[in-house]
Amino acid sequence: MASPNDLQFQEFDEAADLLSADPEATTLSVSVTSTRAGGEDVKLDLTDEEEGLPESLCYSSKNLLGGQKSQGGFWTFEYYESLFNVDTVQVLDRVKGSVLPLPGRNFIKHYLRSNPDLYGPFWICVTLVFSVAISGNLSMFLTQMGNPAFHYRPQFHRVTIAAVIIFMYAWLVPVALWGFLTWRQSADRQVKGYSFLETVCVYGYSLFIYIPTSILWIIPFEWLRWMLILVAMVISGSVLVLTFWPAVRDEAKLIAVATVVAILLLHTLLAVGCKVSGSQ
Structure with missing residues (x-):
């Protein structure tokens, strides 16, 4: 021993x-x-x-x-795996930032920290598609309940309409905005743009507020539904303006204002499109 x-x-x-x-x-x-x-x-x-x-x-x-690790090209599985490499705490923190916009707080700088993800935006869009479709069917059923001439039939086309509107907005609008910011950055080196993934991530998380809003559409009061849509538009639109205004404020006044107006206009069209598709 x-x-x-x-x-x-x-x-x-x-x-x-x-x-x-x-x-x-x-x-x-x-x-x-x-x-x-x-x-x-x-x-x-x-x-x-x-x-x-x-x-x-x-x-x-x-x-x-x-602890450095290499990252493969965009054709490898490791590249896309890194885009979903977030934990629950990070996702909840970004969701909280998307519903509580504060003046002077940039969503990308304060919540993404150069680590954008597609996990949150993807599931937010999917959840919003089904919440809009389901709440639309429930709203129609509750409105017509008690009418003997009414025969309820699930409107499955609502899912398709909501999916087309939401996913086209969540991808095509960020692509256009990112392309514009990249073009301005190449024309003027002082303009600080954002990456494509950061732009998509901001737009995806900004849609979270519409999930609880669409669920409340089952309340059979049309004026209340539009009021909820207006509140959701103000909250999510504020997140977008506070995030992208620093990237265009050094531009000519006309270009900066036109960019912000375009962002808000497209966001308004999305809100109205979700409301209409959910009430058809």
Whole structure:
């Protein structure tokens, strides 16, 4: 049985001497005391200057400690996997930011932090499609309930109409806006634009407020439905304006105002289209 004196990490003194002799050393050295006969020391040196090894097998200590990982091209699965690499806390934080717009708070800078995702926007759009279709059917049923001449038939075409409107808006409008900002950035280097994924991410999360709004459409009061739509338009539109105004405010006044007006106009058309498709 081993005595307490044998259970010692004797290599620590040697490591301390090496570090004090050369603090700038980057070689990772591991010294292991062998328990075999003879008490030989086995040293494993991991260094980039190791001769005879292919470059793909050489890793510097900086890369190992930094946890860096390579990202493949857009044709690889790893590329698209990174776009859905978010946790629940991040998604909830971005959802909260989309329903609580504050003056001076840019959604991209305060919530995305150069890590845009497609997970939240995709599921928000899918959920909104079904909430608009289901609430439209329930609203029609509750409105006509008690009418003996009314025979309820589910309107499955509502799903198709809502899907076309929502997904076209969530993808085509960001593409157009991103293209415009990129063009202005190439014409004027002082204009700071956003990436395509950041633009799509902002538009996707801005649609979240319409999910609870569409659920409340089952209330059989038309004036209340339009009031809810107006509130949702103001909240989500504020998120878009607060996010994209810094990217165009240094432009000519006419161009900056026209850009903001176009963003709000298209957003209004989406809200009205969802309301009409849900009440047909």
